[in-house]
Amino acid sequence: MSERADDMLSAVEVMERLRVVHSMIAAAQAEEIELMAQLYRLRRAQQLTLGVGALYAGEDAATEIGMAIKVSQRSADGSIALGLGLDERYGATREAFAEGRIDLPRARAISETLVNASDELLATVEPRIAAYAEHAEPQRVRRTLRRWLLEADPAGQAARRKSAEADRYVKVTAAEDGTALLEAVLPAAGGQAVYERLREMASTQCCGQDPRTTGQRRADALVALADGTGRLACRCGHGTCPRSQSGESTPAARKALVQVGVSAETLAGLQDNPALLAGFGAIDADLARQIARHAHFDIITDTDRPAADAALRYRPRTRVAARVRALDGTCRAPGCSVPAAATDLDHQDRFNHANPESGGPTTEANLGCRCRRHHRLKTIADNGSNGWQVLHHPDRTVEWRSPSGGSVTTTPEGARFLFPRLPIPPVTAAGVPDAAVVAPLIDPGPAINAMTELVHVYCTPTQRRSHRQSRRHQPALGSIVVRARPDTEPPF
Ligand SMILES: [Zn+2]
Ligand SMILES: [Zn+2]
Incomplete structure (x- = not known):
């Protein structure tokens, strides 16, 4: 590749081209959003004539779109909603977006901030913000628009707030490497209350020797609020920590209700195949075994057939x-x-x-x-x-x-x-497994015994008793679903 200066675009030319390309992408995205909204309308109209209820007609358009262009259902839902909003309520924004004068994040910022505004308010505020957005980034568009809404219609703010609060939610999704992303929309005061509480716990319940960062302590405090212990345990390691709770003891942490699918061999430590944490995806063998330590087991074999x-x-x-x-x-x-x-x-x-x-x-x-x-x-x-x-x-x-x-x-x-097809040799186990441990991979007999043993080790005595009573024959070498809170059947 040549790096001679006269072959390259000048910085001015690069910036000019960048603006043009960004605008072209925005215009193409506007068309994409519009097409998604169109598909929704087509499907909805067809299904309404075929007697599908008004609440659900057309909702499968998001699945159809997701299948065609490989986006999640949630993303397709969001795009359809944006497209419908642009068509029905945000005319000036729609035009600026279609011409590439504003891009997708700014179109979203406008539509999301105006979602609870009345039609009268829209008529005065929306064309103005669409013009403003051509020269401002999405965060500033949102902030400015919020201020305009307050100035234009202070009386309506209570109604808009009520309407916005009605959309509150909490969501947990899988993140990288066995972590989870917790996301919530709360009434502003509630959000502040949560934050203040976490801040207070992180700063008052641990001493200066605690090795965790402030961020880590706040995250742990949130879990402590949920798991029933209600307070952070300082990790300074000193028996005489000034912040440790004296007197009454901290209640034991409540176990989460999670379902983990893991192969028997992995649970037994003979292999290190990943496990499936339901709703999250793959987790590593070690984490699966940790969760399994206090769990209830369903043994699932490869050839199970009901009566x-x-x-x-x-x-x-x-x-x-x-x-x-x-x-x-x-x-x-x-x-x-x-x-x-x-x-x-x-x-x-x-x-x-x-x-x-x-x-x-x-x-x-x-x-x-x-x-x-x-x-x-x-x-x-x-x-x-x-x-x-x-x-x-x-x-x-x-x-x-x-x-x-x-x-x-x-x-x-x-x-x-x-039932993993390819066994992954154990990497987390200490040392090299001896022949007696490796052998069961070929001859399932000893593995079954090891499994039965493990089930006993991991179960409470009550579970063990009921397991023994219900067990009419030895479980075949198979797989195991670990449910980390016993006695709770998922509803169906
Ligand atoms: Zn589904
Ligand atoms: Zn301490």
């Missing part, structure tokens, strides 16, 4: 339900990550309540995990009202054919973790 009569009841038996959820891991729709525990178990071939023998059976092969929205999508598809085809194959792959001809086949995420 024939169980297939004729509508509600699956607990065992079948646990197995289907463990194998599927999440909702089986493309791009959907609703954890299996929060999904419906949907009959692929419909169950016949009047005559169970002639309808779809309640078996593992005929059941699949679907979140409410995708359960609805399939029910409406089976009624012929949205043009989708959802085919659930005997090997648990599910084929989703969209009305516009796209097709995506999803595979059960959980099964991969429960």
Whole structure:
């Protein structure tokens, strides 16, 4: 590559070109958003004429879009909402966006900040902010717009605040390397209260010798508020820490209700295959074993088949339900990550309540995990009202054919973790495993015994007793779903 100055664009030319390209991208994004809103309207109109309820008609457009351009359902939902808002409420913003004078983040800033504004207020404020946004970055657009709204309509602020507060939520999503991202929209005072409390706990409950950063202590304080201990334990390591609580003892931390799918070999430390934390994704073998230490176990084997009569009841038996959820891991729709525990178990071939023998059976092969929205999508598809085809194959792959001809086949995420094809040798175990430990990988007999032993080690005496009573035969070498709070069945 030549680096002679006369071959390169001058800095002025580079900046000029950058502005042009940025504007072209913005205009193209405006068109993309508009197309998504159009698809939504088309699907909604079609489905309304076919009798789909007004609350749900068109909601599958986001799934169709996600499948076609590989974006999450949430992202497609957001884009559709933005497109509809631009068309129906934010005309000046729409125009500036379409011409590339403002970009997607600024269009979003305007639409999100104006979401609760009345039509009268919009008429005065929206054209002004669209012009202002051409010369300001998204954060400043939001701040300025908020101030304008207050100035233009101070009386309406209470109503807008109520409306905004109605959208409050808390959400936890998976982040990198076994961490989670906690996100919340709270009323401003509530948010401040949470922050003040964390700040106070971080600064008053640990002494100066605590090795954690302020940020780490605040994060730990949030967990302490949730797990029932209610206070931070100082990690200075001094028995005489001035900040340690004297007198009454701190209550024990409450265990979270989480579901982890992990292969038996990994749980036993014979392998280090990753495990599946439901709704989050892969976690490392060590973390899975840590979670397993105080857990309740469902043993899932590769060849489990329920009794024939169980297939004729509508509600699956607990065992079948646990197995289907463990194998599927999440909702089986493309791009959907609703954890299996929060999904419906949907009959692929419909169950016949009047005559169970002639309808779809309640078996593992005929059941699949679907979140409410995708359960609805399939029910409406089976009624012929949205043009989708959802085919659930005997090997648990599910084929989703969209009305516009796209097709995506999803595979059960959980099964991969429960029955990994390629064993990963243990890297976290100390030293080299001796022959007696390695042998079970070839001959399952000793591994079964080791497993049974482990189940006993990890279970409370009560669980152990009930496990022994319910165990009519030795579990085959298989896999295990760890549920970290016993006695709680996920609702279905
Ligand atoms: Zn201390
Ligand atoms: Zn779903």
